Amino acid sequence: MRWESGGMAHADPLTRPDGTPIRVLTVDDEPSLIELLSMAMRYEGWDVYTAASGAEAVKVAREAQPDALVLDMMLPDFDGLEVMRRIRTEDPDVPVIFLTAKDGVSDRIAGLTAGGDDYVTKPFSLEEVIARLRGLLRRSGATSIRPETQIVVGDLILDEESHEVTRAGEHINLTATEFELLRFLMRNPKRVLSKAQILDRVWNYDFGGQANVVELYISYLRKKIDANREPMIHTMRGAGYVLRPAAG
Known part of the structure; x- marks a missing residue:
């Protein structure tokens, strides 16, 4: 597991209801992609947890109790659907965004049918991923917006x-x-x-x-x-x- 704490906050920062940073678990076996996603999330002021395999993701989720998951469908040991299934046995409401291949139509359908909340196709823009995460976090009720001053x-x-x-x-x-x-x-x-x-x-x-x-x-x-x-x-x-x- 690698953990990275929140840095510069968004102009409209989301936090947990208790004021602590949002926690996002990002699972992908491509180190460069993990680094880019982590950097974008740190800019939002969020705490970022990462994993490179399904088994590691389940272990990290149990320890970190993330507010949202970003899951690659294709992982070295088992796929993103199985990761979601195992994590949701302990946290049934955690929102999930799947990362899928550009031509992976069947993966996208399977992910949404299985209970995934959204998907983003590779290659994607970091802004798109963050925007979709912010929308999911708001709808899930896991966040609050810093009060207007x-x-x-x-x-x-x-x-x-x-x-x-x-x-x-x-x-x-x-x-x-x-x-x-x-x-x-x-x-x-x-x-x-x-x-x-x-x-x-x-x-x-x-x-x-x-x-x-x-x-x-x-x-x-x-x-x-x-x-x-x-x-x-x-x-x-x-x-x-x-x-x-x-x-x-």
């Missing part, structure tokens, strides 16, 4: 990872507290938030005569977010504050 309300965009805020494409500089206050408002658009709720979430203490702190920071935000623009932050008398997309 941006919150968007109208023309206001807040990036939770970079802490950048823009409105209508214009960059807005905020202090750490202003950023937390805006994030809370943007996570609850069109919802009236009381001063007590804001104090509890942004300042982490109970309401106790500190309403002036909320009023002060709301005024700071308005000067930066709403200055010379259609207002987004609104005061609801006796109730609190609400952030709404600008009317136009």
